[in-house]
Amino acid sequence: MARIVMKFGGTSVADLDRIHNVARHVKREVDAGHEVAVVVSAMAGKTNELVNWVQQMPKVAGANASFYDAREYDTIVASGEQVSSGLLAIALQSMGVDARSWQGWQIPIKTDNAHAAARIVDIDGSELIRRFGMGQVAVVAGFQGVGPDNRVATLGRGGSDTSAVAIAAAVNADRCDIYTDVDGVYTTDPRVEPKARRMKKIAFEEMLEMASLGAKVLQVRSVELAMVHKVRTFVRSSFDDPDAPGMGDLLNPPGTLICDEEEIVEQEVVTGIAYAKDEAQISLRRLADRPGVSAAIFGPLADAHINVDMIVQNISEDGSRTDMTFTVPSGDADKALAVLEGQKQVVGYDVVQSESGLAKVSVIGIGMRSHAGVAATAFKALAEKSINIKAITTSEIKISILIDGAYAELAVRTLHSVYGLDKT
Amino acid sequence: MARIVMKFGGTSVADLDRIHNVARHVKREVDAGHEVAVVVSAMAGKTNELVNWVQQMPKVAGANASFYDAREYDTIVASGEQVSSGLLAIALQSMGVDARSWQGWQIPIKTDNAHAAARIVDIDGSELIRRFGMGQVAVVAGFQGVGPDNRVATLGRGGSDTSAVAIAAAVNADRCDIYTDVDGVYTTDPRVEPKARRMKKIAFEEMLEMASLGAKVLQVRSVELAMVHKVRTFVRSSFDDPDAPGMGDLLNPPGTLICDEEEIVEQEVVTGIAYAKDEAQISLRRLADRPGVSAAIFGPLADAHINVDMIVQNISEDGSRTDMTFTVPSGDADKALAVLEGQKQVVGYDVVQSESGLAKVSVIGIGMRSHAGVAATAFKALAEKSINIKAITTSEIKISILIDGAYAELAVRTLHSVYGLDKT
Numbered sequence: 001m002a003r004i005v006m007k008f009g010g011t012s013v014a015d016l017d018r019i020h021n022v023a024r025h026v027k028r029e030v031d032a033g034h035e036v037a038v039v040v041s042a043m044a045g046k047t048n049e050l051v052n053w054v055q056q057m058p059k060v061a062g063a064n065a066s067f068y069d070a071r072e073y074d075t076i077v078a079s080g081e082q083v084s085s086g087l088l089a090i091a092l093q094s095m096g097v098d099a100r101s102w103q104g105w106q107i108p109i110k111t112d113n114a115h116a117a118a119r120i121v122d123i124d125g126s127e128l129i130r131r132f133g134m135g136q137v138a139v140v141a142g143f144q145g146v147g148p149d150n151r152v153a154t155l156g157r158g159g160s161d162t163s164a165v166a167i168a169a170a171v172n173a174d175r176c177d178i179y180t181d182v183d184g185v186y187t188t189d190p191r192v193e194p195k196a197r198r199m200k201k202i203a204f205e206e207m208l209e210m211a212s213l214g215a216k217v218l219q220v221r222s223v224e225l226a227m228v229h230k231v232r233t234f235v236r237s238s239f240d241d242p243d244a245p246g247m248g249d250l251l252n253p254p255g256t257l258i259c260d261e262e263e264i265v266e267q268e269v270v271t272g273i274a275y276a277k278d279e280a281q282i283s284l285r286r287l288a289d290r291p292g293v294s295a296a297i298f299g300p301l302a303d304a305h306i307n308v309d310m311i312v313q314n315i316s317e318d319g320s321r322t323d324m325t326f327t328v329p330s331g332d333a334d335k336a337l338a339v340l341e342g343q344k345q346v347v348g349y350d351v352v353q354s355e356s357g358l359a360k361v362s363v364i365g366i367g368m369r370s371h372a373g374v375a376a377t378a379f380k381a382l383a384e385k386s387i388n389i390k391a392i393t394t395s396e397i398k399i400s401i402l403i404d405g406a407y408a409e410l411a412v413r414t415l416h417s418v419y420g421l422d423k424t
Numbered sequence: 425m426a427r428i429v430m431k432f433g434g435t436s437v438a439d440l441d442r443i444h445n446v447a448r449h450v451k452r453e454v455d456a457g458h459e460v461a462v463v464v465s466a467m468a469g470k471t472n473e474l475v476n477w478v479q480q481m482p483k484v485a486g487a488n489a490s491f492y493d494a495r496e497y498d499t500i501v502a503s504g505e506q507v508s509s510g511l512l513a514i515a516l517q518s519m520g521v522d523a524r525s526w527q528g529w530q531i532p533i534k535t536d537n538a539h540a541a542a543r544i545v546d547i548d549g550s551e552l553i554r555r556f557g558m559g560q561v562a563v564v565a566g567f568q569g570v571g572p573d574n575r576v577a578t579l580g581r582g583g584s585d586t587s588a589v590a591i592a593a594a595v596n597a598d599r600c601d602i603y604t605d606v607d608g609v610y611t612t613d614p615r616v617e618p619k620a621r622r623m624k625k626i627a628f629e630e631m632l633e634m635a636s637l638g639a640k641v642l643q644v645r646s647v648e649l650a651m652v653h654k655v656r657t658f659v660r661s662s663f664d665d666p667d668a669p670g671m672g673d674l675l676n677p678p679g680t681l682i683c684d685e686e687e688i689v690e691q692e693v694v695t696g697i698a699y700a701k702d703e704a705q706i707s708l709r710r711l712a713d714r715p716g717v718s719a720a721i722f723g724p725l726a727d728a729h730i731n732v733d734m735i736v737q738n739i740s741e742d743g744s745r746t747d748m749t750f751t752v753p754s755g756d757a758d759k760a761l762a763v764l765e766g767q768k769q770v771v772g773y774d775v776v777q778s779e780s781g782l783a784k785v786s787v788i789g790i791g792m793r794s795h796a797g798v799a800a801t802a803f804k805a806l807a808e809k810s811i812n813i814k815a816i817t818t819s820e821i822k823i824s825i826l827i828d829g830a831y832a833e834l835a836v837r838t839l840h841s842v843y844g845l846d847k848t
Contacts, residue, residue, distance in 0.1 A: 016477065016484040023485055050507065053440065057511050060440040061447055063518035072517075075525050076510035079503035083474065086500035087481050093496075094487035101499050105529065106574060150530055 002174040002250055003035040003132065007142065007164035010044035011181050012238035013084045016091075023091040024242035025179065026137060030097050032248050035132035037171060039142040039164040040088055042080025050077045070115035074144070074154045078104070081141035081160070089139045099137040102128070104152065109145035109163070111153040118153035120145055120162065125170035132171070140167060161222035169229035176231050177255075178218060179238035184256035185210065185217055187421040188273040192412045195422035199271065200252075203261035206271050209364045209398050218258075226258065233258040261366050269367035269374060270419035275412050277405055279309065279358045280333035281390060282326055284340070286350035289322040296346045297324065300339050306332045310360060310400055312391045321350075325391055327402060330356045358390065359408035362400040363415055375399050381418040387411055426598040426674055427459040427556065431566065431588035434468035435605050436662035437508045440515075447515040448666035449603065450561060454521050456672050459556035461595060463566040463588040464512055466504025474501045494539035498568070498578045502528070505565035505584070513563045523561040526552070528576065533569035533587070535577040542577035544569055544586065549594035556595070564591060585646035593653035600655050601679075602642060603662035608680035609634065609641055611845040612697040617837045619846035623695065624676075627685035630695050633788045633822050642682075650682060657682040685790050693798060694789035694843035699836050701829055703733065703782045704757035705814060706750055708764070710774035713746040720770045721748065724763050730756045734784060734824055736815045745774075749815050751826060754780040782814065783832035786824040787839055799823050805842040811835055 006029065008022045022040070029036050041047075054073050058066050085101040092099035104111075107128065111118035128138045142160030147153040155162050161178060168176035184198040185207065202210070204227035211220050217235055226233045236255030240247060247253060261267065287293055294313070301308055309327045316322035328336050333356050340352055368374040375392075378399060382389060387410065391402040403411055416422055430453065432446045446464070453460050465471075478497050482490045509525040516523035528535075531552065535542035547569075552562045566584030571577040579586050585602060592600035608622040609631065626634070628651035635644050641659055650657045660679030664671060671677060685691065711717055718737070725732055733751045740746035752760050757780050764776055792798040799816075802823060806813060811834065815826040827835055840846055 016481055019481070020485045053507075053511060054514065057440055057443070057514045058518040061444045061515040061518035067518075068514045069517055069524075072510040072513045072525055075527070076507050079506045082503045082506070083477070083500050086496040087477060089496045090478065090481045090492045091485040093493055094482040094485035094491075100493075101496055103499070103576075152527075 001033045001035070003171060004029055005037045005039065005164050005168040005171070005173045005176040006179060007039040007160060007177065008041065008179045008238055009160065009181070010041040010047065012179055013040050013042075013088065014044040016087070019084070019087050019091050021242065022088060022179075022238065023095055023097070025238065025247075026092060027095055027097050028242050028248050030137060032250075037128060037138040037140055037167055037173070038088065039140045039160055039167060040081060040084045041142050041160040043084050046080040046083070047077060050080055071149070071151050074115050074152045078141070078144040078152045078154055081143050085139045085141040092137055092139070097137055098135055099139055101139045101141065103141050104144040105146035105150075107140070109166070111145035111147050111155070113147045113149060113153070115147065115151075115153050117156040118145060118147060120155070120166045123166055123170035125167070125172075128167075128171055159219070161219040162225055165222045165225045165229070165231050165233060168231045168233075169225070174232070175234055176226070177234045177236060179236055180217060181237070181239065182217060182235070183237035183240065183254060184235050185258070185272075187271065188412055188416050189275070192275070192409045193416045193422070196416065197421065199256045201257045201259055201264050202271060203264055203366050204258060205261065205397055206364050206366055207258045209362065210272055210274050223258065230260055232263075267367045268365060269371045270363055270365035270421065271367075272364045273412050273415045273421065274362045274364060275359060275408055276309075277359045277408055278330040279327045279360050279402065279405075280330045280336075280354060280356040281358055281402060282328065282333065282336055282340070283353045284324045284347065284349040284351075285353065286321045287324055288348040289316040289320055293347060294324075296343055297340070300343055301328075301336060304335060304339050306336050306339070310391060310393045310402060312393055327358070327360065327391075357405040358402055359405040359411070360400055360402055361408065361411045361415065362398055363419070364398050366397050368399075369396050377418055378415055381414050382411060385410055385414050387414075425457045425459070427595060428453055429461045429463065429588050429592040429595070429597045429600045430603060431463040431584060431601065432465065432603045432662055433584065433605070434465040434471065436603055437464050437466075437512065438468040440511070443508070443511050443515050445666065446512060446603075446662065447519055447521070449662070450516060451519055451521050452666050452672050454561060456674075461552060461562040461564055461591055461597070462512065463564045463584055463591060464505060464508045465566050465584040467508050470504040470507070471501060474504060495573070495575050498539050498576045502565070502568040502576045502578055505567050509563045509565040516561055516563070521561055522559055523563055525563045525565065527565050528568040529570035529574075531564070533590070535569035535571050535579070537571045537573060537577070539571065539575075539577050541580040542569060542571060544579070544590045547590055547594035549591070549596075552591075552595050583643070585643040586649060589646045589649045589653070589655050589657060592655045592657075593649070598656070599658055600650070601658045601660060603660055604641065605661070605663065606641060606659070607661035607664065607678060608659050609682070609696075611695065612836055612840050613699070616699070616833045617840045617846070620840065621845065623680045625681045625683055625688045626695060627688055627790050628682060629685065629821055630788050630790055631682045633786065634696055634698050647682065654684055656687075691791045692789060693791035693795045694787055694845065695791075696788045697836050697839045697843075697845065698786045698788060699783060699832055700733075701783045701832055702754040703751045703784050703826065703829075704754045704760075704778060704780040705782055705826060706752065706757065706760055706764070707777045708748045708771065708773040708775075709777065710745040711748055712772040713740040713744055717771060718748075720767055721764070724767055725752075725760060728759060728763050730760050730763070734815060734817045734826060736817055751782070751784065751815075781829045782826055783829040783835070784824055784826050785832065785835045785839065786822055787843070788822050790821050792823075793820050801842055802839055805838050806835060809834055809838050811838075
């Protein structure tokens with residue numbers, strides 16, 4: 001007997017047939033004797049409809065701009081999960097499974113007061129656990145809680161993943177299964193490299209790098225939360241036949257386990273290759289090399305909501321002038337250049353150079369902490385394909401390389417192969 | 425300065441433009457210095473969509489019949505008012521009016537545990553009143569409260585009227601305005617008698633008879649509640665221009681006031697003519713005239729969910745046998761006859777006679793309590809038009825007459841005229 005939290009996203013509960021399919025997945029675990037809590041998103045499309053109404057209402061009411069009260073936004077948008085949680089409870093009951101829906105305010109899932117982007121502060125899991133003992137499945141509305149003002153608070157887009165992990169931590173679950181429209185986490189994007197393999201396990205830290213680098217499987221915050229509370233999190237497909245062989249396997253179901261690195265016995269040096277296209281590079285030449293220069297550059301860019309990614313600054317030769325390079329999404333390049341133009345007097349650079357249409361390719365692996373030569377292998381492999389490296393940044397478990405966008409797929413395949421990721 | 429509760433139904437909040445129109449009505453009262461609570465239904469069509477999902481879900485999940493948990497029904501269906509209350513709060517804020525939405529569990533509106541048909545047990549109006557003092561408008565999700573199990577409970581269809589009256593009682597409002605798609609209560613159906621007049625005032629008791637007789641303006645329970653708590657309730661149109669002259673008149677706005685009879689100084693003898701078509705009459709001849717016979721007839725009919733309306737039993741000539749006549753909706757006549765056939769041994773009647781296609785016409789007026797000859801006037805007027813009366817029942821403030829359905833409109837117009845209702 002285990003305690004399992006299962007999470008299903010919007011496409012998995014898009015209509016009544018799919019909700020029935022979700023109920024079959026749940027029934028399988030219940031029939032196996034497990035204690036189960038299910039976390040659901042709103043039916044696909046509903047959240048967008050509700051958000052659109054909230055955004056349009058001020059204009060329809062004659063306001064000049066679309067400012068709205070985030071507390072009302074939360075009240076309105078959270079209704080989507082209220083509906084899907086109730087429908088799943090009915091589906092389970094119809095299949096003979098004792099179940100009830102729980103809204104955030106009923107458990108309660110307490111959040112802070114940052115409406116529309118709230119963070120979970122505390123979850124009282126005692127009533128859920130008491131009902132597990134009675135054989136009752138908890139169907140929890142994801143994405144929401146209740147703030148200190150006793151009003152509904154939502155966690156922001158993708159927040160249902162976070163709800164699921166937080167509930168798993170609160171009820172001390174053995175596993176948190178995130179059912180999604182992919183069947184696990186791959187060594188790289190299978191559309192780029194058909195030889196990409198689904199990983200059996202990946203460490204939390206690696207998953208954080210994979211997720212924030214564009215492997216859009218899990219919300220980053222949910223992975224952070226899982227890492228802090230050591231929640232064993234499983235990514236698997238909601239479109240698999242719920243009753244196919246092995247689906248109910250407690251230790252090795254199909255999918256990818258995200259877990260503490262200590263649980264990964266045979267640690268690979270490199271576990272995955274991530275990439276992001278449509279990057280632009282901006283270089284400032286011959287900056288004054290003094291305290292405050294970085295702040296003068298990146299503060300105004302952040303104020304303009306420009307998401308800066310790689311930052312490379314080299315040590316200046318004579319201690320007076322240096323070069324700074326960073327990347328932004330290509331679509332923000334012109335805006336970034338305009339911001340920099342306005343900061344020219346403060347920053348005191350000589351020349352700005354920029355180039356769009358670049359790609360960032362990243363090699364990720366906890367094992368590289370203790371292995372030398374990982375970076376050199378990448379550089380050599382790319383050189384053999386005549387791929388020019390424009391910039392490099394590294395962290396303990398990641399090497400990111402900026403290249404011409406036209407070579408992105410070739411670079412991904414080359415690196416995937418050179419680290420042996422295409423071999424089982 | 426007055427304290428006003430305003431209620432808007434589903435057609436009044438059907439889309440963002442109409443919600444804006446509702447907000448204009450509210451702003452008018454706020455600008456006049458009044459304290460305002462608004463009660464809203466779900467956007468038209470939403471409740472039906474949600475109810476349909478609830479009813480379909482068990483079948484989709486493979487259940488033989490459509491049984492569902494009423495607590496989940498309530499959770500799902502109440503989401504409709506959650507959305508409309510939030511949107512109206514945003515519309516008001518966009519127009520510079522301080523407002524916030526309130527769900528039933530937040531106020532709280534406490535109900536009993538009869539999910540899907542709950543009754544309000546208690547409303548704590550103190551927080552709403554405190555915020556009135558701060559100039560804040562309360563936008564309350566109608567149709568819902570929270571049960572002793574801390575779960576959402578709905579009041580059943582039309583329950584938003586009841587929510588509004590109950591909140592008006594809880595905050596001791598001066599008036600409860602029910603905005604609807606008609607502009608008041610008429611002396612009879614204007615589609616039958618174009619000379620029908622909108623009443624300025626009608627007593628609670630009269631409105632109860634009008635409403636339950638088919639003048640479908642207000643939910644019967646809300647009128648009962650208004651009568652008990654002496655809530656002055658105003659029926660008016662939500663489609664009038666919110667800023668037309670007289671709309672904000674505190675004492676005489678356009679519409680019909682439903683109030684205590686003591687407030688109606690010049691009491692008319694007859695205030696309205698109601699009618700119901702498609703009635704069927706069923707007569708049992710030569711029943712045993714002994715205790716328990718009525719129960720043996722009407723108990724099984726109630727168990728079969730057949731709504732019996734008029735019941736006429738005459739005193740038997742010799743104390744041993746009597747006749748009993750009652751009406752049911754025409755569509756239920758065959759079912760009723762089958763039930764009676766099954767009860768024949770118990771009831772011990774001789775013959776059953778039935779006739780469909782009848783109409784019931786009712787004359788209503790509190791003044792008839794103290795006026796003789798009201799019934800005689802009706803009988804004489806109908807006789808002059810050669811309309812045959814099949815059955816008669818009377819209460820203190822109502823005379824109901826069963827006639828051939830073909831004469832329904834003629835009878836309504838004749839009675840409307842003979843009591844002078846077409847004269848201002």
